[in-house]
Amino acid sequence: MSLDQRPHPKIASWEDSEHDNYRVYSKAELDALRLANPKKFASINSWRVILAQITITALLGVLWGIFSEANTRSVYTYSALVGGLIGFLPSALFLLRLTAAKKNSKSNPGGYLAAVVSGEFIKILATFLLFIGFALKQPDLKWIPLLVTYLATLQCYLLAWFWK
Structure with a gap:
């Protein structure tokens, strides 16, 4: 018997409701x-993430200013602030x-999905343009503080999971 001639086992269709392994809760049950356990139903306030990014930017700007040499202090601080700006402005x-x-x-769900996709495109484009713009217009920027602060602002997304 060839492979094509073997009998196929019955494949369940999507409409078979006897295999559903989920439970539908009523509004009263969900409220209870x-x-x-209100923590399991808490949502993350996205503006708090932006505020955390701004706070990290200011904190790292001060730290880069404190730990840099006196003659380059303003350049390091400015570079760190630019890195933070590139991190939080596209997110905002x-x-x-x-x-x-x-x-x-x-x-509707399709409209919101389109907003997410277009918003992400705006975020990527803004990040790219800010990096290119600052690199061309401010050639004296120090890239280490800029990139460290930029990456620190991106870590605020991970911190948001711990706040929840």
Whole structure:
């Protein structure tokens, strides 16, 4: 018997409801669960992430200023602040795009997904343009403090999971 002639076992279709392994909760049950353990239902406030990025930028700007030599202190501080700006400004633009999409009265899941994709495109483009713009217009920037501060602002996304 060839492979094509063997009998195939019955494959369950998507509509078979006898194999569903999930439970649908009522509104009262969800409210009771929410009251019993509110931390599991807490959402992350995205503006807090932006605020943390701004705080990290200011803190690292001060630290780079303190630990640099006196004759290069302003350049190191400025470079760190530019790195932080490149980190949090595109994130703020992305968040503004999502906030505008939420306020749209005709929003649907497809429209919100389009807002996420276009917001991410805006974020990537803004990051790229800021890096290129500062590199061309400010050739005296110190790249180590700029990149360290930029990467530190990106770590705020991971910190948001611990805040939850």
